[in-house]
Amino acid sequence: MNNDAKKLIDRLAREHSLSKEDYAFLVRAQDEETAAYAGALAAGVRREVYGTDVYIRGLIEIGNICRNDCLYCGIRRSNTHADRYRLTEDEIFECACEGYTLGFRTFVMQGGEDGAFGVDSICRTVRRIKRKFPDCAVTLSLGEFPREDYEAMFAAGADRYLLRHETADRTHYEKLHPAEMSFENRMRCLRDLKDIGFQTGCGFMVGSPFQTPETLAEDLKFIETFRPAMCGIGPFIPQKDTPFGDRPAGTAEQTVYLLSLLRLMQPKLLLPATTALGTILPDGRERGLAAGANVVMPNLSPLSVRKKYALYDGKLCTGEEAAQCIGCLSRRVQLVGANIVIDRGDVKS
Ligand code: SAH
Numbered sequence: 001m002n003n004d005a006k007k008l009i010d011r012l013a014r015e016h017s018l019s020k021e022d023y024a025f026l027v028r029a030q031d032e033e034t035a036a037y038a039g040a041l042a043a044g045v046r047r048e049v050y051g052t053d054v055y056i057r058g059l060i061e062i063g064n065i066c067r068n069d070c071l072y073c074g075i076r077r078s079n080t081h082a083d084r085y086r087l088t089e090d091e092i093f094e095c096a097c098e099g100y101t102l103g104f105r106t107f108v109m110q111g112g113e114d115g116a117f118g119v120d121s122i123c124r125t126v127r128r129i130k131r132k133f134p135d136c137a138v139t140l141s142l143g144e145f146p147r148e149d150y151e152a153m154f155a156a157g158a159d160r161y162l163l164r165h166e167t168a169d170r171t172h173y174e175k176l177h178p179a180e181m182s183f184e185n186r187m188r189c190l191r192d193l194k195d196i197g198f199q200t201g202c203g204f205m206v207g208s209p210f211q212t213p214e215t216l217a218e219d220l221k222f223i224e225t226f227r228p229a230m231c232g233i234g235p236f237i238p239q240k241d242t243p244f245g246d247r248p249a250g251t252a253e254q255t256v257y258l259l260s261l262l263r264l265m266q267p268k269l270l271l272p273a274t275t276a277l278g279t280i281l282p283d284g285r286e287r288g289l290a291a292g293a294n295v296v297m298p299n300l301s302p303l304s305v306r307k308k309y310a311l312y313d314g315k316l317c318t319g320e321e322a323a324q325c326i327g328c329l330s331r332r333v334q335l336v337g338a339n340i341v342i343d344r345g346d347v348k349s
Contacts, residue, residue: 001037005029009038013045013264017224023217026261035257035291042260042292045267050294054338055270055345056326057106057139058099058300061309062087066112068143069178070166072208074239074310075112081241083308086117089125091302095322096129099300100136102326103342108162108297110141119149123156130157137344139201144185147192154196159346161193164203164232168222169215176208190226199347201230201270206258207250208236216258224265229347230295231262231269234276237312252281256291263292268348270295279316283332290336295345298325 008022008029018026026034063086064075075082087095096107107129111117126138139160140153150161165186167173173183193200204219205211223231235250255277262269272295273288281287285296299306299317306318317325330340 001031001033002029005034006037009034009041009261009264012261013041016265016267018220020214020217020221023220023261024213027213027216030254030257035253035260038257038260038264039291042263043290045263046292046294049267049348052338053294053341053343053345054289054333055106055295055343056104056329056340057108057272057295057297057345058096058102058104058322059108059110059297060087060092060095060099061299061301061305062092062109062111062142063114063117064112064305064309065114065116067115068113068181070181071176071178071243072205072236072239074242074312076242079239079241082310085305085308086114087302087305089121089128092125093128093132095300095302096133096136098322100133102323103340104300105133105135105342105344106137106139106160107300108139108141110162113143119145119152123152126153126156126158135344137346144189147196150189150192150196150198154198158198160199160201160229162201162203162230162232163189163193164201164205165190165219165222166204167208167211167215168204168218172210172215172218175210194226194228199229201232202226202228203230203232205236205250205276206233206255207248209244209247220258220261220265223262227266229270230272231266232272232274233258233262234274235280237276237279237314239310239312249280252277252284252287255284256287259288259293260291270345270347272297275299275316276312279312279314285329286332286336289333289338296329296333296340298322298329
């Protein structure tokens with residue numbers, strides 16, 4: 001193994017910080033041995049902080065109507081092949097009720113940026129879930145809003161907000177998004193969310209078009225300084241009806257390696273082994289957990305809409321009932337010596 005890489009990995013584990021140049025070096029130095037070294041260290045750190053606990057989040061995909069046109073995303077507004085839907089407030093609430101019975105104590109409401117599913121509706125639904133299940137956390141992942149709207153969602157009881165930054169490199173951001181979307185606004189949203197008091201999650205796709213070791217180094221440095229509570233990373237997977245439909249997918253190997261680096265950088269980080277990782281490699285999520293991840297997000301959306309929330313092609317678990325998903329995942333998680341726990345799974349302070 002590259003000895004310089006090993007030294008940098010040790011330093012990251014010790015000091016939790018590297019220069020951008022060093023991060024870029026580590027990205028370039030990835031090979032099987034280096035990844036195995038980082039993975040074993042990261043697994044140890046995860047065990048020290050979280051033991052064998054793996055947290056689950058019930059993902060409720062509330063709708064795929066979106067005003068944005070992100071070039072990579074299957075639910076972008078220009079995709080006329082997308083079969084659009086919007087869950088009702090009652091349907092979302094019912095998903096949470098089913099999830100509670102299955103052992104979920106966090107519900108994630110995720111969806112496109114749908115002006116018609118307004119802030120009032122979001123807040124009402126959050127309040128209803130929190131009133132019925134005061135022992136649960138609600139996470140929102142509904143995109144960009146003005147600060148006042150985020151404040152209203154927080155006041156309604158939402159605990160966490162996931163908004164992937166997508167890339168911390170402005171030029172790269174502009175290649176992934178149409179001109180009407182702005183890097184500044186994305187970053188403004190993230191700062192507001194954290195400032196308001198949400199446990200805030202950022203994140204990026206691994207292997208997105210135009211990504212380089214330098215843009216990844218920007219991502220790592222951004223995460224190091226922003227200090228999110230959570231960080232979602234998963235491979236980019238092409239969706240055939242998008243402008244990036246013929247681009248190559250990101251790799252499981254690079255995703256798992258970056259998960260390990262993130263664990264070493266920020267030992268307490270809530271780090272999901274994503275569905276996208278399980279989609280490009282059958283045991284991708286298990287590998288992620290074995291190399292430092294500590295969260296999985298099974299799908300709680302009604303079966304009737306699962307296939308419609310198609311951010312990318314080939315998405316896992318679009319045909320299974322939530323209960324089947326959780327049974328299957330429990331077994332998979334145990335294969336890597338970990339256990340799904342019934343817990344809100346807040347970030348350790
Ligand atoms: N509208 C919300 C939710 C977006 S979907 C928001 O803006 O936050 C959640 C995440 O899926 C995105 O942040 C993006 O990183 C990821 N995603 C979208 N298209 C993808 C693709 N083709 N491959 C992999 N991940 C994708």
